[in-house]
Amino acid sequence: xxxxxxxxxxASGGGARHICAMPSPPPIAVDRLVKIYKTIAAVDGISFSLxxxxxxxxxxxxxxxxxxxxxxxxxxxxxxxxxVTVLGADMPRQRYRVLHRMNFESxxxxxxxxxxxxxxLTVFGMLYGVTDLTQRIEQLAAELNLTxxxxxxxxxxxxxxxxxxSLAKALINAPELLLLDEPTASLDPDTADWxxxxxxxxxxxxxxxxxxxxxxxxxxxxLCERVIIMKRGRIEDDDSPAKLLARYGRHTLEEVFxxxxxxxxxxxxxxx
Amino acid sequence: xxxxxEAAFVYSPRRVAAMMLRYWYLLRSSWPRxxxxxxxxxxxxxxxxxLQFYIMQNAGFFARAGGTFIxxxxxxDILFRGQLGFSISFMEEMWARNIxxxxxxxxxxxxxxxxxxxxxVVRLSLGVIPVTVLxxxxxxxxxxxxxxxxxxxxxxxxxxxWAVGIFVTGxxxxxxxxxxNLAWSIMFLFMPLTCVYYPVTTLPVWLQPVAWALPPTYVFxxxxxxxxQKVFRSDLMIDALLLNAVMFxxxxxxxxxxxxxxxxxxxxxxxxx
Numbered sequence: 001x002x003x004x005x006x007x008x009x010x011a012s013g014g015g016a017r018h019i020c021a022m023p024s025p026p027p028i029a030v031d032r033l034v035k036i037y038k039t040i041a042a043v044d045g046i047s048f049s050l051x052x053x054x055x056x057x058x059x060x061x062x063x064x065x066x067x068x069x070x071x072x073x074x075x076x077x078x079x080x081x082x083x084v085t086v087l088g089a090d091m092p093r094q095r096y097r098v099l100h101r102m103n104f105e106s107x108x109x110x111x112x113x114x115x116x117x118x119x120x121l122t123v124f125g126m127l128y129g130v131t132d133l134t135q136r137i138e139q140l141a142a143e144l145n146l147t148x149x150x151x152x153x154x155x156x157x158x159x160x161x162x163x164x165x166s167l168a169k170a171l172i173n174a175p176e177l178l179l180l181d182e183p184t185a186s187l188d189p190d191t192a193d194w195x196x197x198x199x200x201x202x203x204x205x206x207x208x209x210x211x212x213x214x215x216x217x218x219x220x221x222x223l224c225e226r227v228i229i230m231k232r233g234r235i236e237d238d239d240s241p242a243k244l245l246a247r248y249g250r251h252t253l254e255e256v257f258x259x260x261x262x263x264x265x266x267x268x269x270x271x272x
Numbered sequence: 273x274x275x276x277x278e279a280a281f282v283y284s285p286r287r288v289a290a291m292m293l294r295y296w297y298l299l300r301s302s303w304p305r306x307x308x309x310x311x312x313x314x315x316x317x318x319x320x321x322x323l324q325f326y327i328m329q330n331a332g333f334f335a336r337a338g339g340t341f342i343x344x345x346x347x348x349d350i351l352f353r354g355q356l357g358f359s360i361s362f363m364e365e366m367w368a369r370n371i372x373x374x375x376x377x378x379x380x381x382x383x384x385x386x387x388x389x390x391x392x393v394v395r396l397s398l399g400v401i402p403v404t405v406l407x408x409x410x411x412x413x414x415x416x417x418x419x420x421x422x423x424x425x426x427x428x429x430x431x432x433x434w435a436v437g438i439f440v441t442g443x444x445x446x447x448x449x450x451x452x453n454l455a456w457s458i459m460f461l462f463m464p465l466t467c468v469y470y471p472v473t474t475l476p477v478w479l480q481p482v483a484w485a486l487p488p489t490y491v492f493x494x495x496x497x498x499x500x501q502k503v504f505r506s507d508l509m510i511d512a513l514l515l516n517a518v519m520f521x522x523x524x525x526x527x528x529x530x531x532x533x534x535x536x537x538x539x540x541x542x543x544x545x
Contacts, residue, residue: 067541078536079537106372127291
């Protein structure tokens, strides 16, 4: 794991230039997070933090607590106990300090259907305080092959086109923290591959931190340098894909996922 | 290049404008929505207009009270459509499954409320102004002849409609679309109590204090005083304004509390029933 300290400041004074090492807060820090709905613990004391510029996969079966975790990170949920900070801001209390620096994409959250792609992006661009909005929309449209679709209503697009529009919305403010929930769900293999390549490029060019929730193990294996596997509200395992494969003695992350989901544990011999 | 521009804690008119633009785009793209704005106010005004016309021909008192029914219908529509305009704009976000996008954006609750208030005025204008023209053409009732009184009536009715709209919006955020029917029906609770078509003295004595606790009652009494006795009761308007200040503040506080509760109970993740 790389050092979460960033060299972020150059200060000058008295003719001398000093390089200041200032600790920048991790993009996401989850500390003993608990979320209980009535009597059910959806998330049960999880802790993790992300390294700036990394792509981390959040895996887990249905009801594992992924959505609750992501919703708390985005400030949509108040933790029962524990703490979540995003870019140094306590969520959800201080969310307005950082919401303009992050964004989110999910096929389960729709864009207004009657509005054209351009109108949608204009509205969200204004909400996120993007300057030079017209230029930004043109730029994103060119990068995401949306130029011909800009004046079409969002509701009349194919699933693949809608996903690209949702990505454009998620990138309208060039976020340094991007949360992606099933970014390639219901896409054909070609479009899904295109989206994955785009996510990789965006991380590299923007040095963005990405948290990716997915059920697609191929996607996670390709994109993520770290995988957090959740089960029944707890973190069952947390490591790089290569180390997980070695530890469980498996060839694919899907096999590892099934081992965890079915409670088979890892192969201690292989781990050694 | 892309920038973030705004300080984190600033109330942003640009975000309010963004939301208004979003609703304007929606209205512009949908003729059924535009027709709906005018349809019911027209039907109601025409029905009550003919009723008044009939009664005026048969009763001396109502002959003197010319226009009270049509005036009441038009003012009631300001109250009802004002609240509906507020609530429906919000409901569009729930129906479009867009509320998650908004709640994760830098849009502040008070900016959202401001945009919804502004849109309720826009929707009301689109719906009621044509109907006031029809009232003039069909029945010779000129709402605008009320002059300054109309401004006082309008402000008070809009404040009440916003207070109720804000409260209902909070309930829908907290309880999901299961609470949607409240948006359509809650204002009808006000109809008998605020004495839209009859004086407060018509109510049983024990119910009259309830009526006087509601700001629109003062407006409808004020309208009757103006049309029948030709007197503008500024005292009623000031009382209504004070009550509205209390109602509006209570509505905003309730909305913020319900939003807080929605964050606690996970309602923002479940925007269905």
